[in-house]
Amino acid sequence: MTAQTILITGCSSGIGLACAIGLRDRGWKVFAACRQQVDCDRLRAMGFDAPLIDYTRTETIHSGLNEVLEATGGTxxxxxxxxxxxxxxAVEDLPTDALRSIFESNFFGWHELTRCLIPVMRTQGHGRIVQCSSVLGFVTMPWRGAYNATKFALEGLTDTLRIEMRDxxxxxxxxxxxxxTSKIRENSIPHFEKWIDWENAPRKEEYEQKLLQRLYHSSGPDQFELPADAVLKKLIHAVESKRPRPRYFVTTPTYIMAxxxxxxxxxxLDWVLSRG
Known part of the structure; x- marks a missing residue:
């Protein structure tokens, strides 16, 4: 029997890598995409097909997907x-161009790749589109406005798409x-340093006392933090069950916040979230 095929983006570490390894171990043919060539090369050395897909670069979305479809015979x-x-x-310190930038990588690129694949799935008569959102896609937390916004947008678009694709x-x-567990904290540092002028912000003292300490100095795992394999368990059900759920929560805080x-x-609720 031919192995089922899946394209996973963001596989350099964290959730993407854990899911790529876990599904491969279950017999799936996994295309483990990364946005940097050095990471693609590392995954190829691990035995993966690893197309280069950077959501902020349209040409890589199309070339990476073409690489996958050539390998699968178009499915x-x-x-x-x-x-x-x-x-x-803070939202008041967030330049509009910074918001445009994060939407390119966290939302618009996802949409472009998804739209490219829908005709393929329509033609073959089946397919699954799984979106990795966040608890921050349905509740907000301070200091995370840009990320919150992309995930809220993703949830709205995905809910609409699910209804439209019912038949x-x-x-x-x-x-x-x-x-x-992931590298999202470390990976956010360059974006913070590029866009946020915290030293001239009205909340400068709050940055110094709260955000900078958390951003630059890891204090170990957060309370209730789970390894990336926790997402893999939900992804397996989402891609292998006959009737996948519309939503899968991961971690205790997600259930609590819902x-x-x-x-x-x-x-x-605002008071509770402001404590975080």
Whole structure:
């Protein structure tokens, strides 16, 4: 029997890498995409097909996908959109161009790759599009406005797509992790340093006392943090079950926040989230 095929983005580390290894071990044919060639080369040395796909560079979205489709004979069973980065900082200190930049990598690139694959899945009569969102796709936390915005946008677009694709054989799924072991903190530092002029911000003291300490000095795993394999377990169900759920929560905080969002008035929920 021919192995099922999946394209996973953001496989250099964290969730993407864990899912690529885990699904390969289950017999899947995994295309483990990265945005930097050095990471693609490392994954190829691990035995993966590793196309270069950088969501901010349209040409790599098309060339990387073409590489996958050439290898499969023009089909693909699953797309797992995963690669993203953070941009910490207060919303009032966030330049509009910075917001445009993070939307390119966390939202617009995902949409472009997804749109390129939908005709393939329509033609073959089946497919699954799995989006790695976040608990921050349905609740917000301070200092994370840019990332919150991209994930809220992703949730809205994905919910719409799921409804629109109901009669096509293409199933659309959201995975919503909370704190999961990854390099998102370290990877967000260059974006923070490029865009946020915190030294001249009205919240300078808050940056010094709160954000900078957390950003530059790891204090170990967060409370309730789970390894990236926790996402793999939900992804397996999303891609292998006959009737995948529309949403999969990962980590205790995700379940808690979903409950609080449902039962608390907005002001009370704002107070809870402001503590984070």
């Amino acid at each position: 693909l069973d699953v797309l797992f959109n995963n690669g993203a980065h953070g941009l910490p900082g 096509t054989g293409v199933k659309v799924v959201l995975i919503e992790p909370g704190p999961v 409950t609080l969002r449902r039962i608390l008035p907005t002001r009370a």
